[in-house]
Amino acid sequence: MKKDYFQQHMPENVCFGCGESNEEGLHVQSYWEGEEAVCTWNSQEKYHGWANLLNGGILATLIDCHCMGTAMADAYRREGRSLDSAPTYRYATGTITVKYIKPTPNDHPIELRAQVTEVKGKKTVMTCTAQVNGEVTATAEVIAIRVFDSSTHHGANPFK
Numbered sequence: 521m522k523k524d525y526f527q528q529h530m531p532e533n534v535c536f537g538c539g540e541s542n543e544e545g546l547h548v549q550s551y552w553e554g555e556e557a558v559c560t561w562n563s564q565e566k567y568h569g570w571a572n573l574l575n576g577g578i579l580a581t582l583i584d585c586h587c588m589g590t591a592m593a594d595a596y597r598r599e600g601r602s603l604d605s606a607p608t609y610r611y612a613t614g615t616i617t618v619k620y621i622k623p624t625p626n627d628h629p630i631e632l633r634a635q636v637t638e639v640k641g642k643k644t645v646m647t648c649t650a651q652v653n654g655e656v657t658a659t660a661e662v663i664a665i666r667v668f669d670s671s672t673h674h675g676a677n678p679f680k
């Protein structure tokens with residue numbers, strides 16, 4: 521079945537990590553699997569840190585963008601509405617803490633799994649794991665802040 525990726529509902533998104541409108545970007549795509557948001561990402565040689573290992577900054581970017589999409593999708597879901605409905609929400613990274621547990625292979629699919637642990641006002645707190653071949657290589661805590669709400673913001677969405 522075709523997956524309904526969160527990022528498909530972010531028109532004109534130019535973000536390096538998740539923007540469908542960024543040709544050179546990483547194109548993070550996230551979807552719900554029950555209470556978890558999942559992203560499976562295939563790397564390329566140019567994202568090596570060391571030989572055959574994923575660069576740590578790229579991994580942080582993947583986690584970051586996966587979690588910003590998750591915060592957005594979670595907010596819509598809590599309000600019982602689709603990602604195409606109004607008002608439009610966008611989230612920015614407040615804090616991201618990544619613990620690199622073991623080297624992340626760069627030649628197998630990387631699976632990210634995020635869970636929302638707290639929502640307070642415009643703040644969403646999440647945990648996220650990165651796994652390759654079922655082994656967790658990094659864990660993260662990520663705090664997203666809602667920076668755009670079309671119901672209170674006058675004018676076009678500046679966060680694209």
Ligand SMILES: CC(C)(COP(=O)(O)OP(=O)(O)OC[C@H]1O[C@@H](n2cnc3c(N)ncnc32)[C@H](O)[C@@H]1OP(=O)(O)O)[C@@H](O)C(=O)NCCC(=O)NCCSC(=O)Cc1ccccc1
Pocket residue numbers: 611612613614615640641642643663665666667679
């Ligand atoms: C938006 C915000 C992160 C927060 O400011 P405000 O809206 O004034 O927040 P406010 O003071 O109303 O607090 C509400 C609640 O949130 C909490 N809290 C607040 N801050 C943090 C924190 N840092 N970390 C953790 N928590 C924080 C605070 O304690 C409170 O919680 P409480 O209710 O007490 O439990 C601002 O500092 C900022 O723009 N930073 C740069 C973000 C950036 O560049 N990210 C880079 C990647 S994104 C990108 O590339 C695109 C982009 C860039 C910029 C914008 C949009 C998209």
